[in-house]
Amino acid sequence: xxxxxxxxxxxxxxxxxxxxxxxxxxxxxxxxxxxxxxxxxxxxxxxxxxxxxxxxxxxxxxxxxxxxxxxxxxxxxxxxxxxxxxxxxxxxxxxxxxxxxxxxxxxxxxxxxxxxxxxxxxxxxxxxxxxxxxxxxxxxxxxxxxxxxxxxxxxxxxxxxxxxxxxxxxxxxxxxxxxxxxxxxxxxxxxxxxxxxxxx
Amino acid sequence: xxxxxxxxxxxxxxxxxxxxxxxxxxxxxxxxxxxxxxxxxxxxxxxxxxxxxxxxxxxxxxxxxxxxxxxxxxxxxxxxxxxxxxxxxxxxxxxxxxxxxxxxxxxxxxxxxxxxxxxxxxx
Numbered sequence: 262x263x264x265x266x267x268x269x270x271x272x273x274x275x276x277x278x279x280x281x282x283x284x285x286x287x288x289x290x291x292x293x294x295x296x297x298x299x300x301x302x303x304x305x306x307x308x309x310x311x312x313x314x315x316x317x318x319x320x321x322x323x324x325x326x327x328x329x330x331x332x333x334x335x336x337x338x339x340x341x342x343x344x345x346x347x348x349x350x351x352x353x354x355x356x357x358x359x360x361x362x363x364x365x366x367x368x369x370x371x372x373x374x375x376x377x378x379x380x381x382x383x384x385x386x387x388x389x390x391x392x393x394x395x396x397x398x399x400x401x402x403x404x405x406x407x408x409x410x411x412x413x414x415x416x417x418x419x420x421x422x423x424x425x426x427x428x429x430x431x432x433x434x435x436x437x438x439x440x441x442x443x444x445x446x447x448x449x450x451x452x453x454x455x456x457x458x459x460x461x
Numbered sequence: 462x463x464x465x466x467x468x469x470x471x472x473x474x475x476x477x478x479x480x481x482x483x484x485x486x487x488x489x490x491x492x493x494x495x496x497x498x499x500x501x502x503x504x505x506x507x508x509x510x511x512x513x514x515x516x517x518x519x520x521x522x523x524x525x526x527x528x529x530x531x532x533x534x535x536x537x538x539x540x541x542x543x544x545x546x547x548x549x550x551x552x553x554x555x556x557x558x559x560x561x562x563x564x565x566x567x568x569x570x571x572x573x574x575x576x577x578x579x580x581x582x583x584x
Contacts, residue, residue: 267545284548288545288547289501306517306518309519310522383526383529384529
């Protein structure tokens with residue numbers, strides 16, 4: 262029988278990262294671990310639980326990030342030829358729509374994927390999807406305006422055209438930050454009431 | 462005859478809720494364990510009877526999904542020190558869960574019957 266303590270980091274991940282109330286699962290794992298199961302077995306069980314619990318979030322983040330890269334130009338063209346007369350609106354509404362249209366269209370498309378993934382996992386609620394959408398929109402907008410807030414850190418002049426600026430961050434860092442933003446949005450947006458109570 | 466059974470089963474699918482193989486195994490384990498159906502014994506029962514080692518996370522994911530479908534209900538027991546102060550979560554099948562089991566069983570029996578290849582005649 263194991264008499265030392267089970268992996269505390271794994272227990273912390275189950276409690277604070279894995280969606281839902283995992284107290285009973287943690288208890289089962291500790292019970293089995295005390296019955297001569299190894300730390301490796303414990304970690305394997307936690308990784309499987311995390312993978313299953315975060316599957317809709319990971320799917321959403323992956324698809325949304327991929328769409329960001331592969332559909333950006335298409336969305337740009339689509340919104341430019343849009344029949345909606347957003348440009349005729351008074352300032353600042355026209356500016357607001359001009360700045361946020363790509364993020365909004367991308368977000369709406371990616372939210373469909375999240376809704377399907379949540380439906381498959383039988384954890385679908387409209388409030389999860391709406392909350393995730395609002396958070397993702399806010400985070401992506403912050404990311405969009407970050408280079409303007411910190412120009413010396415994140416921007417540099419384009420070599421052929423001194424008037425043009427471009428973001429210094431390498432594409433991989435941009436992709437990862439985008440993926441992280443979508444994942445965080447889904448994770449916060451799909452929090453259950455049980456978890457909120459636990460956290461409180 | 463097998464084709465008749467096949468189309469009968471397809472027709473029945475639109476009327477009833479069928480269980481997937483993992484759901485079927487987990488729900489049967491819950492029924493078999495009666496009052497002691499929580500994560501650890503369910504995993505042990507599945508290993509003993511099917512030879513399949515299912516992760517506890519998978520079992521809970523399946524049970525959560527079935528609870529959403531109202532096939533099972535769960536209640537928390539008392540916290541115990543050997544479980545790090547965590548309570549056991551006991552599962553029980555609901556009448557809808559038992560109905561889904563019977564429906565799936567009937568459909569599977571219909572699908573299995575009348576197939577000579579699977580009855581050992583050609584082995």
